[in-house]
Amino acid sequence: MSTVLEHGNDSRVDGIRNRLAPRAAGLALAGGVVLLLSGLLSWSYDDRILGDISIRFYPAGIQVYVMVLGAVAIALAVLLFRRPGWLDPGRGLKAIGLGSLVFVAGALLAITVQAGGLVNVNEGAWVALVGALLVLAGGGLAAEVDLDVRTWPRLKSSYEILIIVLALAMLLFVTAYTLDVENSATFGTLLVTILTVTVGLLMAGLGEYIGFIGQNNRRPLVLSAFLVAFLFPFTQGGSNANMSIATQILIFAATALGLNIVVGLAGLLDLGYIAFLGTGAYVGAMLSESTFATIGWKPPFFVVMLCGMAVAAVFGLIIGSPTLRVSGDYLAIVTLGFGEIFRLAMFNLDGNNGPDLTNGPNGIPGIPDLNFFGFDFGETHTVAGIPLGRFSNYYFLLLLLVALVILVFSRLNDSRIGRGWVAIREDERAAEAMGVNVFGLKLLAFAVGASLAGLAGTIKAHQDTSVTPDQYIFLESAFLLAAVVLGGMGTVAGVLVGATILKLLPEKLREVNDYRLFSFGLLLVLMMRFRPEGLVPSKRRQLEFHEDDEHLVELAQTEHLEESK
Amino acid sequence: MTVTESPQSSAHHIGDKVVLEANDVTMRFGGLTAVDSVSMTVHEGEIVGLIGPNGAGKTTFFNCLTGLYIPTEGKVTLNGATLPPKPLKVVRAGMARTFQNIRLFNNMTALENVMVGRYCRTSSMALTSILRGPKFRREEAETRERAQELLDYVGLGSATEILARNLPYGDQRRLEIARAIATDPQILLLDEPTAGMNPRETEETMHLIFKIRESGLAVVVIEHDMRFIFNLCDRVLCLVQGEVLIEGSPGEVQSDPRVIEAYIGGDAEDDEEEENA
Numbered sequence: 001m002s003t004v005l006e007h008g009n010d011s012r013v014d015g016i017r018n019r020l021a022p023r024a025a026g027l028a029l030a031g032g033v034v035l036l037l038s039g040l041l042s043w044s045y046d047d048r049i050l051g052d053i054s055i056r057f058y059p060a061g062i063q064v065y066v067m068v069l070g071a072v073a074i075a076l077a078v079l080l081f082r083r084p085g086w087l088d089p090g091r092g093l094k095a096i097g098l099g100s101l102v103f104v105a106g107a108l109l110a111i112t113v114q115a116g117g118l119v120n121v122n123e124g125a126w127v128a129l130v131g132a133l134l135v136l137a138g139g140g141l142a143a144e145v146d147l148d149v150r151t152w153p154r155l156k157s158s159y160e161i162l163i164i165v166l167a168l169a170m171l172l173f174v175t176a177y178t179l180d181v182e183n184s185a186t187f188g189t190l191l192v193t194i195l196t197v198t199v200g201l202l203m204a205g206l207g208e209y210i211g212f213i214g215q216n217n218r219r220p221l222v223l224s225a226f227l228v229a230f231l232f233p234f235t236q237g238g239s240n241a242n243m244s245i246a247t248q249i250l251i252f253a254a255t256a257l258g259l260n261i262v263v264g265l266a267g268l269l270d271l272g273y274i275a276f277l278g279t280g281a282y283v284g285a286m287l288s289e290s291t292f293a294t295i296g297w298k299p300p301f302f303v304v305m306l307c308g309m310a311v312a313a314v315f316g317l318i319i320g321s322p323t324l325r326v327s328g329d330y331l332a333i334v335t336l337g338f339g340e341i342f343r344l345a346m347f348n349l350d351g352n353n354g355p356d357l358t359n360g361p362n363g364i365p366g367i368p369d370l371n372f373f374g375f376d377f378g379e380t381h382t383v384a385g386i387p388l389g390r391f392s393n394y395y396f397l398l399l400l401l402v403a404l405v406i407l408v409f410s411r412l413n414d415s416r417i418g419r420g421w422v423a424i425r426e427d428e429r430a431a432e433a434m435g436v437n438v439f440g441l442k443l444l445a446f447a448v449g450a451s452l453a454g455l456a457g458t459i460k461a462h463q464d465t466s467v468t469p470d471q472y473i474f475l476e477s478a479f480l481l482a483a484v485v486l487g488g489m490g491t492v493a494g495v496l497v498g499a500t501i502l503k504l505l506p507e508k509l510r511e512v513n514d515y516r517l518f519s520f521g522l523l524l525v526l527m528m529r530f531r532p533e534g535l536v537p538s539k540r541r542q543l544e545f546h547e548d549d550e551h552l553v554e555l556a557q558t559e560h561l562e563e564s565k
Numbered sequence: 566m567t568v569t570e571s572p573q574s575s576a577h578h579i580g581d582k583v584v585l586e587a588n589d590v591t592m593r594f595g596g597l598t599a600v601d602s603v604s605m606t607v608h609e610g611e612i613v614g615l616i617g618p619n620g621a622g623k624t625t626f627f628n629c630l631t632g633l634y635i636p637t638e639g640k641v642t643l644n645g646a647t648l649p650p651k652p653l654k655v656v657r658a659g660m661a662r663t664f665q666n667i668r669l670f671n672n673m674t675a676l677e678n679v680m681v682g683r684y685c686r687t688s689s690m691a692l693t694s695i696l697r698g699p700k701f702r703r704e705e706a707e708t709r710e711r712a713q714e715l716l717d718y719v720g721l722g723s724a725t726e727i728l729a730r731n732l733p734y735g736d737q738r739r740l741e742i743a744r745a746i747a748t749d750p751q752i753l754l755l756d757e758p759t760a761g762m763n764p765r766e767t768e769e770t771m772h773l774i775f776k777i778r779e780s781g782l783a784v785v786v787i788e789h790d791m792r793f794i795f796n797l798c799d800r801v802l803c804l805v806q807g808e809v810l811i812e813g814s815p816g817e818v819q820s821d822p823r824v825i826e827a828y829i830g831g832d833a834e835d836d837e838e839e840e841n842a
Contacts (some may be wrong), residue, residue: 019569322766408695415701416680416687416708423670423681430668433631435656435685444691 028093028138029077034131035070035100039063041124043107046115050107050186054122061186062107065193066128069100072197073135076204080142085151090142092204098198099134104129106192147205160213161220166490167210168228174233179242179508187508229399233392234383243391245507248397251460253499254539255357256483257405257492258452263481264490264538265413266445267425268324269332271477272339276450278472279315280308282346282455285364285467286357292364294357299331301370305458312454313447320446324439328429340478346469360364363468370397370462401459405452406492413490421445482520486527488534497535579799580609584752584783585660587733590629590639592622592807599625601658601807602639605785607752612774612784614798614815616791618828622807623787624665627754631655631662644751657685661750663741665757665787671730675721675740678729679712682747712747719743719773735766739773752783759790771797795819 039059047054050061059067098111108125112118127212155163174194181187201207214221236242259273286295287304299307323334350360358364369378369390377393390442412418420441423431432438461467479502487498527534585607593598600622607613615623628634630641632648632655641648643658645697663681670678687708694699697755716722724732729740738758745753755774759767774797778784786793794801795815803810803818805827811818816822 411695411697412691414707416684417687417691417694419673419677419681420684422673422677423684426670426672427668429633430664430670431681432652433633433656433662433664433668433681434744435653435661436681437653437685448691 024090024138024141024143025077025080026138027141028080028097028135029074030077031097031131031134031136031138032070032073032077034134035073035128035130036067037070038124038128038131039067039070041127042122043124044111044115044120044122046111049114050110050183050189053124062189063124065189066100066103066107068193069103069196070131071098072096072200073100073131076200077135077138079204080138085145086153086203086209087145088145088147089204090139090144090208092200093135093139093142095203096137096196096200097132097134097139099192099200100128100132100135103189103192103196104132106189109466110189114185130318145216147208152209157217161217161224162211163210164217164221165224168224172228172231172235173230179236179245181508184509195427220227226399226403230396233388233395234386236392237386237562239535240389240391243389243395245504247391247394247398247463249500249503250395250402251456251463251481252483252503253496254402254405254456255453256495256499257402257409258449259480260484260490260492260495261409261412261452262445262449263484264495265409265418265425266421266442268442268445269328269335270446270449271332271334271336271474271481272319272342273343273449273453273480274472274474274476275339276312276407276453277457277460277476278342278346278467278469279312279450280454281461281464281467281471282358282457283308283311283454284461285367288364288367288368290364292366293361294359294364301372301458301462305455306455308458309451310454312457313451313554315454316446316450317443320443324442324446335476336474339472339474343469343472343474346472347497358469361469363466364461367461367465367467369465370394370459371432391463394459397459398463401456405456408448408452409492417444419440451473479520482524486524486534488537490538491534491536494534494536494538530561569702573762579611582609583607584609584611584643585630585785586638586789587626587630588641590626590636590641592625592629592634593637599635599807600629603638603802603804603807603809605812607785607801609785610778610781611749611800612778612786612798614794614801615785615787615804616789616794616801616818616824617804621804621807621827624756625807626804627662627756627787628783630754631660653685656748656750659751660748660754661745661748661752662754663738663745663758664749665754665760667741669729669737669741669744672728674728675716675732676709676712676725678740678744679715679747680708682715682744683708683711686747686749705833715743715747716740718746718776720769735762735769738762738770742773742777746777746782750782752785753777755784755786755788757787757789759788759793767793786808791819 040057040063042056042061044050044055045054052060053063073093074090076089079087079544080093082139104125107128108118108121111121111125124315158175178187178190178194181190232246233243255277257271258276259270262268262270262273284304286293287299289298319335323331323338326334333517346358349355349357350362352360369376371377374391375381377397378390379393380387381393382388412421420431420436423434423436424438424441428438454460464471483498484495485498485504486494486501487496488494502520506513512519531537576768581835583606585605587603587605589602590600591598591602603622603626605613615626617623629636629639630648632650632652634648643655643660643772646658648655648658670681673681677840687704689701689771691706713722713725716725717834719742721732721736721739721743724740729737732740742753742755742758758774759770762770774784774786786794786797795818798815800813801815801818803821803824810823810827811821813821
């Protein structure tokens with residue numbers, strides 16, 4: 001009896017939905033317009049908070065952001081009217097609506113806290129609230145679309161490249177703009193805006209299409225990505241503040257990419273990876289011109305880099321050969337132990353306990369800046385009228401390093417070695433029975449990963465000007481792994497995204513710095529629940545997690561076919 | 566279990582050359598003797614069947630041959646050279662196998678699966694893979710070409726870019742065979758290649774195995790499908806409780822009352838041994 005009733009209820013709800021579905025696009029469009037207009041209204045009486053948001057018809061700060069949200073909502077609503085088969089604007093609108101709600105809530109909270117009371121909120125915020133609800137309703141009511149990847153529009157290759165270049169230029173602009181925002185509350189709302197727009201467009205199915213274009217034009221994509229990264233220092237006008245963060249991100253990303261070879265390709269969980277970065281850094285410091293360097297040999301930096309790589313690789317082999325006989329959780333524990341052993345050894349090799357190599361807890365300070373053929377990395381150089389400071393110099397060097405790591409990663413991935421690694425990850429015993437040298441390949445993954453981290457370490461030593469043991473604690477290894485998992489195991493783009501998020505946010509959101517670990521823990525838990533394959537997953541990984549997703553299987557198939565053409 | 570057809574009398578000539586020789590292979594797990602001094606000789610171009618009720622030790626015997634287990638006693642020689650008990654070295658020496666429960670690399674394409682099989686016959690290492698010299702590119706192209714050839718050979722030529730997991734069951738079995746042949750073996754061990762197949766697929770598999778034999782490979786097959794085994798094999802070994810019950814031509818084995826008893830009238834103890842796949 002009750003089931004019949006429920007069924008009746010269901011069909012009634014469905015009936016209402018069906019009747020309202022044609023109006024969904026209209027609702028969403030109205031919501032988008034309301035959001036857009038709310039940006040022209042005043043949000044608060046108080047003109048001292050969040051920039052100045054009290055003036056009408058002169059949007060600033062969060063008023064501009066809400067207008068961006070409105071514009072995207074309008075664009076998606078228009079698409080909802082036209083209904084292309086390869087896009088699902090309804091899902092996108094749902095995400096935009098939700099994000100806008102969060103945005104307005106955040107703005108209300110910020111105004112309430114900073115101006116002292118909810119009474120300080122002006123009509124703009126309330127109008128925006130209505131707009132967000134309308135967009136959400138429109139998105140929720142829109143009929144779901146079965147995405148058909150075969151209806152992707154095929155453009156001329158030159159247009160596709162243009163899309164890529166525009167998207168990346170947009171990325172550069174947004175990055176430069178975002179980094180300029182000093183106020184934490186404004187930065188927070190900006191972040192919500194960026195996230196909302198990104199998620200909204202991804203949910204609408206645009207991400208898959210962009211990925212598809214990227215696959216078709218891989219070389220232009222990579223080149224323009226590097227061009228954008230290369231141009232970034234020129235947007236900073238000689239300021240070192242953001243460039244310092246950027247160099248940290250690059251070092252972190254290069255190391256995480258090295259770890260990605262070990263974890264993402266070969267499937268070996270390494271929890272002590274930071275030790276290899278430390279090995280490189282200590283080698284770089286000991287062989288540097290620093291007066292505290294403990295080794296008398298001062299070779300040119302090129303040689304130091306090779307030494308750092310070699311020593312780290314040897315360490316990798318020494319650790320690997322006994323530990324790689326265990327696998328899974330056991331390997332994780334053993335490598336974790338190795339990471340701690342490294343730190344404690346560096347802490348204690350101060351002359352009292354064994355040879356004086358590291359000056360113990362004091363570390364090796366006073367490492368001079370690099371100097372390539374008279375090009376001093378410590379000085380500000382002016383290119384085309386734009387000053388490029390110390391960190392910009394290191395930024396360019398590190399960019400080359402990241403390029404090298406990406407090259408190594410992607411070429412190994414697409415080779416006999418890479419196939420062997422993937423086979424081991426998929427089924428170790430079957431791989432062995434097919435003649436894959438399982439032990440040797442695991443060892444190779446360890447050595448290659450370690451040597452890349454060692455290389456990054458030698459540069460890090462010079463950029464930081466000092467090396468101490470407390471930089472190489474377990475937490476850093478955990479963060480590296482988090483970057484890989486968050487971004488997407490086995491992909492380059494994913495790890496770059498993950499590394500950027502994990503390094504940039506703590507720098508910019510100083511207020512939540514005390515809750516840094518808590519928020520990352522929360523972030524990871526949420527990721528594991530909702531998107532275990534990472535932000536930018538490899539197709540293989542994605543399939544492992546969503547075995548019965550037909551759409552995904554079809555997508556992977558299409559891309560394989562495209563690749564093989 | 567009535568097998569009416571007579572064994573296929575192909576005009577194929579079985580070579581005199583002994584490819585694989587197992588001498589008194591014994592495998593004990595603690596107090597349990599899973600394989601008890603089993604000897605087997607396989608000649609060039611010969612198809613040998615291995616039958617026996619569940620738990621008779623057939624797969625364990627396979628694992629001893631391919632180096633997954635180190636036999637407690639006895640030795641295995643391939644072309645006269647003693648095989649080291651390491652799967653890797655066994656494959657390099659020229660023996661390849663498939664698994665009872667299919668073990669493909671599920672999230673790799675059919676072609677990639679076969680290309681992994683070429684691993685032990687190619688030599689590009691890390692540095693050459695990064696630098697991409699002409700040698701690397703040539704080897705990579707050869708690997709790809711050979712893998713495609715093998716896919717065509719087993720009849721999966723059009724499934725190249727399909728992920729292994731998405732292939733129909735019968736195709737997965739055939740892909741496993743292609744992957745095994747990719748290692749350039751002299752002898753192929755097939756562990757229940759037709760399990761779960763319909764009669765038409767079984768028939769196709771039989772023709773595929775004949776084709777493989779024609780190319781000069783020796784084949785050892787474990788199978789429960791008696792019609793299949795007696796039509797296919799030149800010689801059949803029946804294992805019961807880890808020991809060879811009878812060895813002989815298909816005709817001899819299928820008319821032996823002890824074989825029928827082992828399958829139908831066997832006592833309950835037969836089921837106690839667990840086969841390790």
